[in-house]
Amino acid sequence: MIRDDVKTAQIAAMKAADKMTVATTRLIQAAIKNRDIELRTASAQPGDDLLVTEVLQKMIKQRRESIELYEKGNRPELAAAEQAEVAVIERFLPRQMDEDEAKLAIDAIATEVGAASVKDMGRVMAALKERHAGQMDMSRASALVKARLA
Numbered sequence: 001m002i003r004d005d006v007k008t009a010q011i012a013a014m015k016a017a018d019k020m021t022v023a024t025t026r027l028i029q030a031a032i033k034n035r036d037i038e039l040r041t042a043s044a045q046p047g048d049d050l051l052v053t054e055v056l057q058k059m060i061k062q063r064r065e066s067i068e069l070y071e072k073g074n075r076p077e078l079a080a081a082e083q084a085e086v087a088v089i090e091r092f093l094p095r096q097m098d099e100d101e102a103k104l105a106i107d108a109i110a111t112e113v114g115a116a117s118v119k120d121m122g123r124v125m126a127a128l129k130e131r132h133a134g135q136m137d138m139s140r141a142s143a144l145v146k147a148r149l150a
Contacts, residue, residue: 002052024088031055053134097136118149
């Protein structure tokens with residue numbers, strides 16, 4: 001499980017005195033814990049690895065937005081720190097589909113659900129999230145689906 005991998009990496013980083021990894025794994029664990037607390041009252045619980053993957057993808061998205069802002073604000077040292085955090089977080093994510101694999105998956109799902117126009121985008125995205133949630137960035141997938149259905 002990804003949650004266990006994060007804990008193991010944190011212990012190893014503490015022993016190696018890797019301050020960046022220790023700090024980032026603590027942030028990851030805090031974000032996971034917050035998500036667990038949010039879901040206490042939810043009726044449907046996602047699988048543990050799916051939950052952790054969603055949290056990690058959200059953290060990466062936030063950091064990439066920060067990197068962009070820091071670069072626009074001429075703060076390369078802050079952008080570099082955020083990039084280092086992204087590198088640590090990405091170590092725990094499952095392998096992401098490349099663009100060709102994503103297009104193949106989208107084509108298969110669009111054919112399966114009978115999607116013919118952009119009006120069917122919701123059905124395609126729902127099936128895509130259900131089957132490939134941890135394997136691709138859904139914002140990127142959304143653009144690919146829109147291009148496929150246009």
